[in-house]
Each structure stands twice: as C-alpha cells, then as structure tokens.
Amino acid sequence: MSYLILSILIGGIALGFALLLYFDIIKKNVGSEKMKEISKNIEDGAMTFLFREYKFILIFVLVVAIIIAIAIHYKTAVAFVLGAFFSIMAGFCGMRVAVKANVRTTEAARKGIKEALTIAFSGGSVMGMAVVGFGIIGLAALMIIFNLDTEYITGFGLGASSIALFARVGGGIYTKAADVGADLVGKVEVGIPEDDPRNPAVIADNVGDNVGDVAGMGADLFESYVGSIISAITLGAFVNVSSGNETSIFPMIVAAFGILSSIIGVVIIRTIKGNNPQKILNTGTYIAGILMIVSTAIFSTVIFGSLKFFVPVLAGIIIGILIGKITEVYTSAEHKSVKEIARESQSGPGTNIISGLAVGMKSTVIPIILISIGILISYYVCGGNSDSSQGLYGIALSAVGMLATTGITVAVDAYGPVADNAGGIAEMASLPKEVREVTDKLDSVGNTTAAIGKGFAIGSAALTALALLASYAQVVQLKSIDLLDPLTLTGILVGAMIPYLFGALTMQAVGRAANKMVEEVRRQFKENKQILEGKSKPDYKRCIDISTEASLKEMIVPGILAVVIPVFIGMFFGKEALAGMITGALVSGVLNAIMMSNAGGAWDNAKKAIEGGIYGGSGSESHKAAVVGDTVGDPFKDTSGPSMNILIKLMTIVSVVFATLISSHGGILVDLFFK
Numbered sequence: 001m002s003y004l005i006l007s008i009l010i011g012g013i014a015l016g017f018a019l020l021l022y023f024d025i026i027k028k029n030v031g032s033e034k035m036k037e038i039s040k041n042i043e044d045g046a047m048t049f050l051f052r053e054y055k056f057i058l059i060f061v062l063v064v065a066i067i068i069a070i071a072i073h074y075k076t077a078v079a080f081v082l083g084a085f086f087s088i089m090a091g092f093c094g095m096r097v098a099v100k101a102n103v104r105t106t107e108a109a110r111k112g113i114k115e116a117l118t119i120a121f122s123g124g125s126v127m128g129m130a131v132v133g134f135g136i137i138g139l140a141a142l143m144i145i146f147n148l149d150t151e152y153i154t155g156f157g158l159g160a161s162s163i164a165l166f167a168r169v170g171g172g173i174y175t176k177a178a179d180v181g182a183d184l185v186g187k188v189e190v191g192i193p194e195d196d197p198r199n200p201a202v203i204a205d206n207v208g209d210n211v212g213d214v215a216g217m218g219a220d221l222f223e224s225y226v227g228s229i230i231s232a233i234t235l236g237a238f239v240n241v242s243s244g245n246e247t248s249i250f251p252m253i254v255a256a257f258g259i260l261s262s263i264i265g266v267v268i269i270r271t272i273k274g275n276n277p278q279k280i281l282n283t284g285t286y287i288a289g290i291l292m293i294v295s296t297a298i299f300s301t302v303i304f305g306s307l308k309f310f311v312p313v314l315a316g317i318i319i320g321i322l323i324g325k326i327t328e329v330y331t332s333a334e335h336k337s338v339k340e341i342a343r344e345s346q347s348g349p350g351t352n353i354i355s356g357l358a359v360g361m362k363s364t365v366i367p368i369i370l371i372s373i374g375i376l377i378s379y380y381v382c383g384g385n386s387d388s389s390q391g392l393y394g395i396a397l398s399a400v401g402m403l404a405t406t407g408i409t410v411a412v413d414a415y416g417p418v419a420d421n422a423g424g425i426a427e428m429a430s431l432p433k434e435v436r437e438v439t440d441k442l443d444s445v446g447n448t449t450a451a452i453g454k455g456f457a458i459g460s461a462a463l464t465a466l467a468l469l470a471s472y473a474q475v476v477q478l479k480s481i482d483l484l485d486p487l488t489l490t491g492i493l494v495g496a497m498i499p500y501l502f503g504a505l506t507m508q509a510v511g512r513a514a515n516k517m518v519e520e521v522r523r524q525f526k527e528n529k530q531i532l533e534g535k536s537k538p539d540y541k542r543c544i545d546i547s548t549e550a551s552l553k554e555m556i557v558p559g560i561l562a563v564v565i566p567v568f569i570g571m572f573f574g575k576e577a578l579a580g581m582i583t584g585a586l587v588s589g590v591l592n593a594i595m596m597s598n599a600g601g602a603w604d605n606a607k608k609a610i611e612g613g614i615y616g617g618s619g620s621e622s623h624k625a626a627v628v629g630d631t632v633g634d635p636f637k638d639t640s641g642p643s644m645n646i647l648i649k650l651m652t653i654v655s656v657v658f659a660t661l662i663s664s665h666g667g668i669l670v671d672l673f674f675k
Helices: 002-026 031-072 074-108 113-145 154-190 202-236 246-271 276-305 309-333 338-347 349-362 365-381 386-404 406-428 433-476 486-528 542-555 556-571 575-611 622-656 659-665 669-673
Strands: none
Touching: 002 074, 002 113, 002 154, 002 246, 002 276, 002 433, 031 074, 031 154, 031 202, 031 276, 031 406, 031 542, 031 556, 074 113, 074 154, 074 202, 074 276, 074 575, 113 154, 113 202, 113 246, 113 406, 113 433, 154 202, 154 486, 154 556, 154 622, 202 246, 202 406, 202 542, 202 622, 246 386, 246 406, 246 556, 276 309, 276 406, 276 556, 309 338, 309 349, 309 365, 309 386, 309 486, 309 575, 338 349, 338 575, 338 622, 349 575, 349 622, 365 433, 365 575, 386 433, 406 433, 406 622, 433 575, 433 622, 486 542, 486 556, 486 575, 542 556, 542 622, 542 669, 556 575, 556 622, 556 659, 556 669, 575 622, 575 659, 622 659
16 A cells, blocks of 8 residues: 555655646746737637537536446446546646647747757646656555456556546547638648638637647546556456565556656656757657666566566567657658658649658557567567466556656647747747747647657557556456457447548548538638738637637547447457457557558658758648648548547547456346357
8 A cells, every 4th residue: 555655645746747837838938019919819728628618528428427336336436437527627727728838939949959849848747747647646545445446447557548538539529620721721722821810710619739749648648647557557457476466566666656757758848948949859758768667677676576577567568669760750851751741742732642652551650569579578578478477467557658757748749839939929929030930839749749659658558458458358258359250240340330430430520520610711711801801800719719619519429439339349249350350459549540540650750841941841732632632641640530549539438347247247248149
C-alpha cells in the first residue's frame, strides 16, 4: 500500500506543478486590445463547444454506468464514472490553459523564438501534467479502495476510453470541418492567406485547434496512459513471482517515476538556451527517458531482485523513441518523403494525393517491425517460453514503458496547437511579419511533434490492446485462439472490417460538416462583398455554430458502435468469436492508424514547405494542389487516424469488462442454431 500512497503523492505533485505553470502563464503580457478580442472569441467558442459536448457525454456515462451496475457490478460502475470524470477533467484543464497561452505566445514572439516556445510549451505542459496526475491518482485510489482487487479497475479504463473516443471524434470533426472550409474557399478559391481575418471560418478554425488537438488529444493520451497501466495491473494478478502483489503494483511504480522524470524534462526545456525548438524539445524528452530507464532498473532490482521485468519497460521506451524518429522521417519537411510530395504537387492534386498515400503506406513498415520486436523481446525475456502469463505481463510492461513519460510527450504534443493559435492571432491582429515567422517556425515543429505523439499513442495501443486481449482470454479461460474455428475466423474478418467502417464514418462526417462550412463561407463572401475588401466584419459565430452542431451530431454513431459491437458479438456469437474480432480489429486498426496519421502529417508539411517559397510558393498551382492534398490529410491525421488506436483499445476493454457475462451467457445464436 505504501507504493500506492506514494503514487498518489506523485500524482498530486504533477497537478501542483501544472497549477504553478498556469499561474506563470497568466502573468505574461497579452498584447493589444485587438489581440485580446481575438483570443476571447477563440476561448468563448472552445468553451461553448466543450460544455455542449459534455452534456451529451454525461447522458452516455449515466446510461452505461447503470447498465454496468446491473449487468456486472456496482464497483465497476463506480470505477467507470471516475475514469470518465478524470478524463474530462484532464481535457478541460488542458484546454482552459491553452486558450490562455495562445495570445501570450503571440506577444512573446515579438521578443524571439525562445520566449514564445517557453510559453507555448508551458501551456502544453499543463495538459501533460493533468493527464498523468489525474490518471495515476485515480488508479492508485481505486486499488486502495478495492483492496488490490483488479477485477473492478477495468471500469476506470472503460470510462477513460469512452470519453477519449467521443472527445477525439467530436473534436476532430469540429477542427477539420473548420480547417477544410477555411482552406478550400479562403486559400484556393479566393486566394487569401491562412488565418486571414476576412475568412469567416478563421475563428472556428482556431477554436478547432483547441477542441480537437488539445482537449481531444488530452483525452486520447489519458486513455492510452491508464489503459497501458490497467492491462499490466490485471495481467500482474495472474503472475506468481512472490508471495505479495508486487507484479500488480510495479506498473504503478514505473508510471509514478515516469511522472517525476517528465517534470524534470519539462523544467529542462523551459530553462535550456537556444533558438532551435526541435532540438530543445528533443533534449528534454531524451533526458526524461534516460531518468525513467535508470529509476525503473533500480526499482526492478529492489522489488524482484533482478532486471527481468525492467527489460520490457526498457524495450517499450526505446521502441517508442524509435517510432517517434521514424514518424519524424516520414512527416518532417526536413526529410525526403515530404519533399517528394511537395515536388509531385507541381503536376497537380492527383499526383500530390498519390504520393501522400504512398508515403503513409510505406510508413507502416518499420513501426510494425519495431512493435513486433518489442513483443518478442518482452514475452521471452520475462519467461514466456516457460510461463505464458509472465510473458504476456512483459508485453503489458512494454506498453507502460512506452507511455511512462506521457507527461512530457503530451506537453510536446499539445504545445503545437498553442503555437498554431498564436500564428492565427498574429495574422488576424496584423502584427509585423517577423512575429508570424516565429509562430510559423514553432507551428511547423509542432506538426512534427504532434505526429510523433500520435506514433507513441499508436505503438502503445498495439501493445496495450494485445495485453488486454490476454486479460480477456484469462477471464474467459481461453487457452488459445484457433484460426481454423469458423467462429473465430469470422470474428477476425468482422474485426478487421470495423476500423475501415469507423474510418469511413468519421471521414464522411468531416466531409459533410466541411461542405456546410464551405457553403457558409461562400455565402458570406457572395452576399457581403465588403468582407474581402476589409470594410465589413465576417459572421464568425455562424461558422462556429456549424462546426459545433455538426461535430456533436456526427460523433454519436461511431462512438456508440465501438461500445455496442463487442458486446453484441460476444453475447450472440460467443467468446471465441469475440477474441477473433479483437484480433482482427487490432491488426487492421494499428495499420490504418499509422498510415492515416503519417500521410496526413506529410501532406500538411508539404503544403507548408511550398508556402515557404519552393515550387512557386503561396498562390501557385503547386500550392493549390498541396492544399487539396492537405484537405484529404487533415481528417486522416486529426480525426480518423488518431481515433483508430482509441477504437481498438475501447473495444478490447469493453470485452474485458463484460468478459464474465460473456463467458457465462454468451453465444446465444451459436447455441440456438449451430449446436
């Protein structure tokens, strides 16, 4: 119990550190009255969306909690509600600070890139500390309350996953509808710059950066973080290496010291000198990783008397960093892939899209090989050849290792939307060109760091979902998955189809919402000619309302399907079919997530590279082709792609939560017609 109390204290330190960062941010100068007005519009739009989204989510949480209490156990329902609440709190705190940090970053950009980076990164760090602080406090508290009984803790993960899916899908639809609408009419049809105040969708676009890439991303990483720990905790209950509960508590220790390592990394980034934001962010991240490795090695030796369970954690950290670097290679404007997409844009939108898709598909190869290596190392080093439970526990630990420094990973990720907003405010407030150059440089690095953050989340999703699948198999007493069993094979095929269906639903949702936005922007330009002349102010509020209404409406079906399908398959076709479904969804979901996220990031940076002056620069035919490619890439990287990793973990953890019910009452149709 002492280690769990320590975990709660360290979680409290993370939240306290976030509070200190918040007070430091709000003390900074907010700039001119015009900047204040723009920032206030963005903040009001973001908070309006969030409160309307939470009203729907509250109904969903209450309904599901009642079902869980009746069908499973009231303790699982309590854990579910707590997981949902803490996920909401993490996202809310992060976004609340982001909309304060954006305008202050703009003002700091007058002084230089380091000053602007510090404020933007501090805004992202609040999100990171909120994610890990709420996550570890919630899990440790439940373990104490339930007296280390891991049966009910899975409800916490289900609550986190449910909120993450709705927040990611809803926020993603919002931001991409506004972004696509603003780009297609503003840049391509009318030829005005990005973030031009004459564009009616410009405020909605900046609001979207917050609701999608801060609140949505925060809920996403919160779910990844707690999901990895829960999978290790539940599998640890089946591992017998001593007379105590060390294997269930060890993941909490790893996570706790990951938080301390992340805090040190954040402090280093804030204090280190220099004008290369990518180098500064990488330095802090690598130092946090090294500290994490050293502390885990020490505690593995102290608790288990060997480094056996340290190795998978080390493997997870290294593979996470390597996946991040590979992601950078495929999405950064400094590397060949993005340059190739930019070059192909000279031939038009078709070749741009072909090149981007090819980059996304190629980018799956090395990450999948790395994840496979991590699985093999973690399984066999922990004794999988002689004890499969220890081997599976090792795989779960590798996911914990990959996400142990989530505090700084989220901080680096969430700084990007703050920098993006800062650039928008600079443009709308007509600040000097030098200010926009600083924010653009920060934003370009932010695109790469966001892609790296998605790479971490996707890699950990594969490992976490595999570990949760093992937990499900333990509960329903499945020794193996028989690929020759027609029920299992059918489940695999259906599972592999689900990410494609989910991707289609979310892409179409963005398309429908973006179409409404395009029509509205065109209408305003047509009916009020003075908008483009700069003599009349656009109706920003109408565009905000369109994105809000569309995103809340369109997120319902994908979100509910992800919860309902596993229960339906398990109850009607049995535990074997459900195991197959999880397996199929895991494989196709991970591949789609990597392909979509990386292709989208590459398209975005190819567009920015052309805007930097190559191949004709802004307004050229190459630029128009790149904007079209980025229009496809936006929902790829910010809606459908990131949602895939949540989808596979949500379906898996739903299966774990309902495993006992499915084991005893599942397979209704099979019993009626096939036996």
